[in-house]
Amino acid sequence: xxxxxxxxxxxxxxxxxxxxxxxxxxxxxxxxxxxxxxxxxxxxxxxxxxxxxxxxxxxxxxxxxxxxxxxxxxxxxxxxxxxxxxxxxxxxxxxxxxxxxxxxxxxxxxxxxxxxxxxxxxxxxxxxxxxxxxxxxxxxxxxxxxxxxxx
Amino acid sequence: xxxxxxxxxxxxxxxxxxxxxxxxxxxxxxxxxxxxxxxxxxxxxxxxxxxxxxxxxxxxxxxxxxxxxxxxxxxxxxxxxxxxxxxxxxxxxxxxxxxxxxxxxxxxxxxxxxxxxxxxxxxxxxxxxxxxxxxxxxxxxxxxxxxxxxx
Amino acid sequence: xxxxxxxxxxxxxxxxxxxxxxxxxxxxxxxxxxxxxxxxxxxxxxxxxxxxxxxxxxxxxxxxxxxxxxxxxxxxxxxxxxxxxxxxxxxxxxxxxxxxxxxxxxxxxxxxxxxxxxxxxxxxxxxxxxxxxxxxxxxxxxxxxxxxxxx
Amino acid sequence: xxxxxxxxxxxxxxxxxxxxxxxxxxxxxxxxxxxxxxxxxxxxxxxxxxxxxxxxxxxxxxxxxxxxxxxxxxxxxxxxxxxxxxxxxxxxxxxxxxxxxxxxxxxxxxxxxxxxxxxxxxxxxxxxxxxxxxxxxxxxxxxxxxxxxxx
Numbered sequence: 001x002x003x004x005x006x007x008x009x010x011x012x013x014x015x016x017x018x019x020x021x022x023x024x025x026x027x028x029x030x031x032x033x034x035x036x037x038x039x040x041x042x043x044x045x046x047x048x049x050x051x052x053x054x055x056x057x058x059x060x061x062x063x064x065x066x067x068x069x070x071x072x073x074x075x076x077x078x079x080x081x082x083x084x085x086x087x088x089x090x091x092x093x094x095x096x097x098x099x100x101x102x103x104x105x106x107x108x109x110x111x112x113x114x115x116x117x118x119x120x121x122x123x124x125x126x127x128x129x130x131x132x133x134x135x136x137x138x139x140x141x142x143x144x145x146x147x148x149x150x151x
Numbered sequence: 152x153x154x155x156x157x158x159x160x161x162x163x164x165x166x167x168x169x170x171x172x173x174x175x176x177x178x179x180x181x182x183x184x185x186x187x188x189x190x191x192x193x194x195x196x197x198x199x200x201x202x203x204x205x206x207x208x209x210x211x212x213x214x215x216x217x218x219x220x221x222x223x224x225x226x227x228x229x230x231x232x233x234x235x236x237x238x239x240x241x242x243x244x245x246x247x248x249x250x251x252x253x254x255x256x257x258x259x260x261x262x263x264x265x266x267x268x269x270x271x272x273x274x275x276x277x278x279x280x281x282x283x284x285x286x287x288x289x290x291x292x293x294x295x296x297x298x299x300x301x302x
Numbered sequence: 303x304x305x306x307x308x309x310x311x312x313x314x315x316x317x318x319x320x321x322x323x324x325x326x327x328x329x330x331x332x333x334x335x336x337x338x339x340x341x342x343x344x345x346x347x348x349x350x351x352x353x354x355x356x357x358x359x360x361x362x363x364x365x366x367x368x369x370x371x372x373x374x375x376x377x378x379x380x381x382x383x384x385x386x387x388x389x390x391x392x393x394x395x396x397x398x399x400x401x402x403x404x405x406x407x408x409x410x411x412x413x414x415x416x417x418x419x420x421x422x423x424x425x426x427x428x429x430x431x432x433x434x435x436x437x438x439x440x441x442x443x444x445x446x447x448x449x450x451x452x453x
Numbered sequence: 454x455x456x457x458x459x460x461x462x463x464x465x466x467x468x469x470x471x472x473x474x475x476x477x478x479x480x481x482x483x484x485x486x487x488x489x490x491x492x493x494x495x496x497x498x499x500x501x502x503x504x505x506x507x508x509x510x511x512x513x514x515x516x517x518x519x520x521x522x523x524x525x526x527x528x529x530x531x532x533x534x535x536x537x538x539x540x541x542x543x544x545x546x547x548x549x550x551x552x553x554x555x556x557x558x559x560x561x562x563x564x565x566x567x568x569x570x571x572x573x574x575x576x577x578x579x580x581x582x583x584x585x586x587x588x589x590x591x592x593x594x595x596x597x598x599x600x601x602x603x604x
Contacts, residue, residue, distance in 0.1 A: 088390065
């Protein structure tokens with residue numbers, strides 16, 4: 001547990017419903033593996049059609065997992081009706097994305113009324129061995145229900 | 152033109168061949184639109200299965216385009232036999248990824264024997280209007296042909 | 303010119319007054335070299351007491367110049383009474399900070415009611431030759447006059 | 454302990470000697486508070502001449518602490534004779550830099566022959582209360598003793 005108190009007791013259902021609306025998550029076969037207050041995990045199996053030229057999962061897909069987990073870790077702490085958008089992130093790709101499956105684990109560092117800072121790490125599982133392949137630092141913005149665009 | 156002199160006169164063919172090996176590029180329908188010495192453009196049409204919950208293209212896909220263009224802008228200046236890997240990047244998502252098509256334009260800021268710094272911007276085309284939706288700053292690493300892993 | 307229309311016709315005086323209140327700028331001998339709508343330049347001479355172990359200006363000082371220029375480029379487009387704070391930035395250090403003087407040039411990429419995205423490059427001047435030593439991508443936040451804290 | 458095995462048993466002395474050569478560290482009153490294999494802490498007292506316009510320590514100084522700690526965390530794992538340079542970093546400024554003193558704590562995430570990825574957090578101490586004010590993700594490069602310039 002991160003020690004954060006959610007503003008919306010139904011945060012789990014809200015995050016799950018939002019995740020289900022993301023077409024890209026179905027396209028890449030990602031699943032919501034864990035949702036807690038200020039924390040989220042998203043997992044995905046390796047698929048050849050998501051790889052780059054060396055046969056590893058493409059950095060853009062690793063980033064997609066990390067970013068999506070970061071967004072939902074942030075959303076879990078936002079009030080009812082709020083929506084979340086990524087404003088920016090930075091990711092270091094530390095090891096090749098080689099493995100049978102991948103999990104992004106995101107954790108809120110600082111929740112805020114407008115901006116939430118999140119750390120999100122991606123792990124590869126390869127024959128029972130877990131390797132850290134990437135680490136992200138992201139800023140998420142909270143949009144009230146009636147705002148339709150960024151900022 | 153960026154004013155850089157390529158170390159490999161066949162850089163265009165090398166980048167094209169490498170791009171063709173990236174399964175993810177076919178999966179998302181991306182095409183190599185331009186390759187020059189130190190510069191690369193990659194384009195993609197909007198597809199609903201690449202969108203997030205608000206119907207915009209997912210930040211992870213915008214990032215995939217920007218990262219891939221950045222990697223090939225860097226590779227165009229590397230010597231024959233070299234391979235390129237992303238070590239890290241940061242991206243600011245400035246406007247919603249709304250449009251009929253998207254183009255990432257990458258340009259090398261600083262080529263180096265080991266590390267190459269690249270700027271990569273992503274534009275949305277929407278009914279003839281072009282909008283800057285994201286800007287990336289990336290570090291690419293050059294691997295000699297006989298190195299199999301990052302670093 | 304960046305093509306942005308300032309919301310405050312007195313932006314130049316406002317930026318200058320704010321700069322004058324920054325004790326650190328005096329400490330490192332930085333001067334405000336240019337302020338336009340959406341653009342700012344800050345310069346500094348080399349000083350040995352600002353260097354790192356190899357005799358180059360420390361990356362933290364290069365960053366200080368880039369960040370400060372970015373903040374004022376953003377502030378120049380904000381309404382009267384607004385204050386600016388850095389929420390995050392990323393910088394690539396591309397060449398050693400060697401030279402007689404250094405100039406950070408910042409330009410707004412995307413102004414927003416809450417967040418403004420700014421690019422800021424740092425150049426070294428060495429015997430009449432100008433070298434790009436660093437490039438930053440930053441997010442600035444606009445605080446209305448009555449907000450006292452970040453977010 | 455981070456679980457890393459140093460390649461140089463004298464890493465502590467080497468880091469201390471290197472730190473002592475950094476003029477900027479004396480200028481801002483920073484001190485090396487801890488050096489372990491893959492970990493480093495640097496502390497500094499608040500000083501008015503290091504502040505920005507709102508009376509908080511300037512983001513550039515917070516960054517200087519975080520970057521320097523990150524560099525020495527990386528250097529502690531490098532072989533004898535190696536030197537370290539920052540290639541890039543990104544920092545999120547989460548809370549105002551208010552307090553009597555500040556400490557950056559850096560920890561290596563991934564050591565490498567060429568590149569080392571480091572996380573570095575900065576804490577403010579204010580009347581016995583410790584607050585996380587910034588988090589950095591940085592890439593450090595190892596230069597062998599005979600290389601004089603970046604890359």
